[in-house]
Amino acid sequence: MENKLKLQTKKRVPKIGEVIDDPTKNQVPWSERFSYSLSDFACNLSFQMVGTYLMFFYTDVFGLAAAAVGTLFLVARIIDAFDGPFWGIMIDHTHTKWGKSRPYFLWFSAPFAVFCVLVFSAPQMSMGMKLVWAYITYIGVDILYSAVNIPITSVLPSLTSNPQERVTLSTIRQFMGTTGGTIVTVIVLPLVAWFGGSNASKGWFLTALTVGVIALILLLIVFKNIHERVQTRSSKKSIPVKTAIKALKKNWPWAIIIFINFIYWLGMQTRSQVTVYFFKYNMHNADLASLILGIQIVSLLAIVATPWTSKKIGKRNTMLMGMLLAIAGQLILDVGAHSLNVLIIIVGTVVGYLGTGFVSGLIAVMLADAVDYGEWKNGVRAEGMVTSFSSFSAKLGMGFGGVITGFILTAGGYVANHTQTAQSLNAIEANYVWVPIIGFGLSAIALLFYRVDHIEGKMQSDLQAKHEKENKEDTVAN
Numbered sequence: 001m002e003n004k005l006k007l008q009t010k011k012r013v014p015k016i017g018e019v020i021d022d023p024t025k026n027q028v029p030w031s032e033r034f035s036y037s038l039s040d041f042a043c044n045l046s047f048q049m050v051g052t053y054l055m056f057f058y059t060d061v062f063g064l065a066a067a068a069v070g071t072l073f074l075v076a077r078i079i080d081a082f083d084g085p086f087w088g089i090m091i092d093h094t095h096t097k098w099g100k101s102r103p104y105f106l107w108f109s110a111p112f113a114v115f116c117v118l119v120f121s122a123p124q125m126s127m128g129m130k131l132v133w134a135y136i137t138y139i140g141v142d143i144l145y146s147a148v149n150i151p152i153t154s155v156l157p158s159l160t161s162n163p164q165e166r167v168t169l170s171t172i173r174q175f176m177g178t179t180g181g182t183i184v185t186v187i188v189l190p191l192v193a194w195f196g197g198s199n200a201s202k203g204w205f206l207t208a209l210t211v212g213v214i215a216l217i218l219l220l221i222v223f224k225n226i227h228e229r230v231q232t233r234s235s236k237k238s239i240p241v242k243t244a245i246k247a248l249k250k251n252w253p254w255a256i257i258i259f260i261n262f263i264y265w266l267g268m269q270t271r272s273q274v275t276v277y278f279f280k281y282n283m284h285n286a287d288l289a290s291l292i293l294g295i296q297i298v299s300l301l302a303i304v305a306t307p308w309t310s311k312k313i314g315k316r317n318t319m320l321m322g323m324l325l326a327i328a329g330q331l332i333l334d335v336g337a338h339s340l341n342v343l344i345i346i347v348g349t350v351v352g353y354l355g356t357g358f359v360s361g362l363i364a365v366m367l368a369d370a371v372d373y374g375e376w377k378n379g380v381r382a383e384g385m386v387t388s389f390s391s392f393s394a395k396l397g398m399g400f401g402g403v404i405t406g407f408i409l410t411a412g413g414y415v416a417n418h419t420q421t422a423q424s425l426n427a428i429e430a431n432y433v434w435v436p437i438i439g440f441g442l443s444a445i446a447l448l449f450y451r452v453d454h455i456e457g458k459m460q461s462d463l464q465a466k467h468e469k470e471n472k473e474d475t476v477a478n
Contacts, residue, residue, distance in 0.1 A: 040174065046113070076142050
């Protein structure tokens, strides 16, 4: 009888392909969910202003040549090849009473906010010194963005071990991040005009100052209210670099998501940063840029639906659906761009943003899964190393997007604040429509090789057993 009871109470191991479905396990309180979401709201509020408007600020306000700006973005990306993994290594070596990732919000939120303001400053100096100023401030804000953005992803596996709760957390985070990004793209140009009037430089500086102060306050709230509750043997100690790198060995889910993150953001960046150019020169109505960028708000519908769709059809298929919708939106956009039809452009933008809404909410979740996969396959749990490449790959994609935009504009003969030739108008349109299609298409192809959804149940079960065994051993040892 006793043996029978033991058999009945023995924990069932999920089969391959079966997803663990326990919505009550390791849930995070709503107050903490909201605080976590403010991290992306703050980062998008500030860095979306950099990503969307900095090239326009450099060329049409600060007076730099488009090719010089493109080169700056490329140099910054080369530096990112080191600063992204650097912050990941630092996180893996951090061990404080606040945890491994959480203290970075406290330590680097103020420096990041300061550089968000400096990058939109336009001091009076020679053209050579202007370029030096741009290099120092842009590379500075880029490095400090990694310091506060990488922890947003690296802390997710430590907030909960429940896969569905991770999707919920990432969805709420992305909802708020998209909201922050949408708000800043809509209000920036009106705020610049309101603060500066005829003095554009003053308007950009005061707008950046306002956004920077808000971002600082929100990041400090994040630090105060989130908690790293998933503690494993490796999370309680510093991980040597050589050991952390082992987490990447044959970690194909990680490799696929990092590639997608790179090529996806390359496409997104080219479209967003050339939007102002497109409506100023192709459509002869720069005010429409804020309206079109504001349509990003519709992506919230897809973000809210992501937990449901990922549960029904899987995370991979949900993201793939989003990529295909994004491609369809760009094709509709092409029709509107050729005919200069605002209504068609709006329809294409809505369809595209619905697609990207399904994508953006899942990248962080899939990277958290890659952390688990690295531990499952290689026995090494290195949240910092695995997730640091998220910021690196996204910024690398955004940087190459800036390079591509700058050189296509230059090849087309773009001249700031002048009537554009037919060739330069075509160059603007190519950035706005076709580069993003290539990025979304390559991402969709890469997703066909992603297989984690089929093994997630067994992976989580094995890891849970491993952690329970380690905790018992550590308790006995102490």
